[in-house]
Amino acid sequence: MTKARLFDYFRSSASYRVRIALNLKGVDYESVPLNLLEGGQKGADYRAINPQGLIPALEIDGRTLVQSLAIIDYLDSTRPEPALIPADPADAARVRALALVVACDVHPLNNLRVLKYLSGPLGQPQEARDAWYRHWVAEGLAALEAMAAPGAGRFLFGDSPTLADLCLVPQLFNARRFEVPLDDYPTLVRADAEANRLEAFGAAHPDRVA
DSSP, X not given: OOOEEEEEOTTOHHHXXXXXXXXXXXXXXXXXXXXXXXXXGGSHHHHTTOTTOOSOEEXXXXXXXXXXXXXXXXXXXXXXXXXXXXXXXHHHHHHHHHHHIIIIIIHHHHSHHHHHHHHTXXXXXXXXXXXXXXXXXXXXXXXXXXXXXXXXXXXXXXXXXXXXXXXXXXHHHHHHHTTOOOTTOHXXXXXXXHHHTSHHHHTTSHHHHO
C-alpha cells in the first residue's frame, strides 16, 4: 500500500489538526514540508495539487484531499476508530459547532496570509497586527469556553478526544505563541492539557515535527 503524503507546515494550525487525526487513526504518512514564510505553497507544482495554494493537502487511498476539516471527515468515515464525531446526531452537532468556532470564526482571521496582508498592503505596524490577533482570539475563546463548559468531560466533549479537541489544541498553541492570556478559559486549558497527554497529539506538536 502506498504511504499517505501530507503537504504540511509545522506551525500551520490546519496541518496540525490533520497530523493529530492521522496519528489517532494510525495512518502511516510521509510529511512533505512547504515553507509558508517563503511562499512554498504558491508554486505552480503545488497549485496543481491544491488550486487554493493553501495547506494541508493529503494524498491517500489514491485520492488528493484538501481543507483540513474535509480531510478529517474523510479519515473518520474511512477509518471509524477511534471516532472523532459522536454517533448521536445532537452530540455530533455540538462537537461540530465547537470545532467550527475555531476553524471558521477564529483561525481564518488570524492565519499567516491575513496577518501578512495587514502588515503588507494595509501598512499596519506590528503593534496593530498583534492587537488584531489577540482581539479575535480572545473573542473566539470566550465563546468557546461558554459553549464547552456545560458538556465538557476530560476533553471538550466527553471523555475521549473529538474533532473539537483537534481544533482546540493548535489554536491554544498559537495563542500561547502570541502571548494571549488564557486564565479566563479554564475548560479549554484543561481539555488542551488532557489532549496533549496523548501521544497522538504530542507527536503532532510543531516542536516534534519541525
